[in-house]
Amino acid sequence: MHLSRIQHDLGSITLLDLSCLAELISQSQSEKSLPNQKIDLSTIINSSSQALTEHVSGVIFEPINGFEAITQKNDDCGLALALTDKSEQHQPTELPTFYPNWGVEFVRHNYGLAYLKLFYHPGEPKASEKIQLVAEVYDHCLYEGIDLVLEISLFALNDQKNTLEEFQEAQLLAVQDFRDKCHLMALEYAHSALACATLTAQLDVPWILVDRTPNYAEFKEQVRIAMESGAMGATLGQVLWQGLEVDQYQQAVTTTVRDRVIELDRIIQESLSAK
Template identity: 25%
Template sequence: MAQTLTPGKWRGLRQASVKGDVFTILAFDQRSSYRKLLPAGSDFETAVTIKSEAVSTLSLYASAVLLDTEYGLLAALHLARSCGLLMALAKSSYSGDTTYRRVEFDPDWTVAKIKRMGAAAVKLLAYYHPHSGALAEEVEAVIRAVAAECQRCDLPLFLQPLSYSLVPHVAKESVEFARTRAEVVRETAARLSTTGADVLKLEFPVDVSYESDRSVWRKACASVSAASKLPWVLLSAGVDFGTFAEQTRIACQSGASGFLAGRAIWKEAIKMPADARQRFIGETCVQRLQTLSETAKTQARPWTDFYAPPPLSPQWMREYAAL
């Protein structure tokens, strides 16, 4: 049975989706990975300007755009009027070591501030491994606390768990980790869909560097959909566009509710000279976003399969909690 949402969460998810209740969201909240893509010698103003120029064009073709606080304010102020705004809450980095990662926050940035600036939803990044024992429970508690604050502010929470290796000598990109990836992503979806988030932003559950069989991809995505109690969207993780387009097709056919993707759409543009960059964004990046959006619109599962609007009542304003 569909869960009933509060007015703010219902409106936020509608603002972040297109007709048909699927998500076609552009991610541009990258910070450290974005800096690595910038032309050599770029200063803060250049980073802000390039991001804003890209977003002002691409937001015309996205249901929403996800932005960061470091470089994203100007872009947020110039979104297309038809486009919703998601704001990242946590830092893109983590505290602890590579095999024991905690969520890292900026003390000056809060859910309440995201609410005040008019965003449709909050995005929380959490490095997470379901088999990390006490640390997994600690991260889950952090997520629940953020979810409670989102509930208080009546904003939807998009939760992005990122997996990592718990073994020092085993890299995430290794074949050893690839063998466990499907189970890790599936178990992550199962566990974190009970923490109070509203939408999961998930990695593709197969490392396609080692597995090209589309039937394996499809089975893994269907397993994630079966495990999750929430709608989920696919992140791109910086793979090439052709690969991500195929991943999106299979994920949406297997129960995903759309995509929330960034670098697969726009990464080549960032290093280009201004004129070439603008042409690439206006032509190639727009075409990529339209291709992905068409897949989501025709094949993704509506988030309204999971959620119902608040009930109508003449007393609703009295029952609706104040901040």
């Protein structure tokens, strides 16, 4: 499968990330000290697949939690399948953890694009190993005839929080390290229109924005700025559930969450058509 499968007619990409729900629910229960509260993850993912995929161009699933909900997605919605399990990667300096008994060939068998989530910093000790790993995955995707989406999550070295300048410099270097090793890059907000435009200029492949802010209103503005600065779309994940209690998730799928998906997709499509 190729990028066109997860694009709207004019080329924009609204990618619903359902692979984040297991980790999000686990975190929410832990923060609220409700570890024993019964939450039916599969039902939430299944309902989300049914109610939300008609409003987006593509959806991300993982091969374990809720995988069967693929059959419930809208036929016009493209599919991306996660290769790596970020919840099992305990330190960002580690190499990514791949799902067991899963790989690029299985993604192709399920008619999806491969989605690789990577923690990265260009100055980390294992930077070259991560670059080589992504290159090998990319080559495997080329061999199997499917496209690779690479999501890069930057982290700070030595447990020190990056300054704005350090973040932007590291992100730019990361883009340069991987721009020839994927078909689409998913990036965090670069904190300004100029920085987003600089990313666009450095890339030979399209890029989309990843939701990293827990604030929905803030993310909407980030999407607008990124789209005006060359981005092709965005992933919609944890930000959709912002402000909701975990026991409200199921009901919110057809109310608050759906409304947010529709609004963000409209912003993405209108921003691209206005270019």
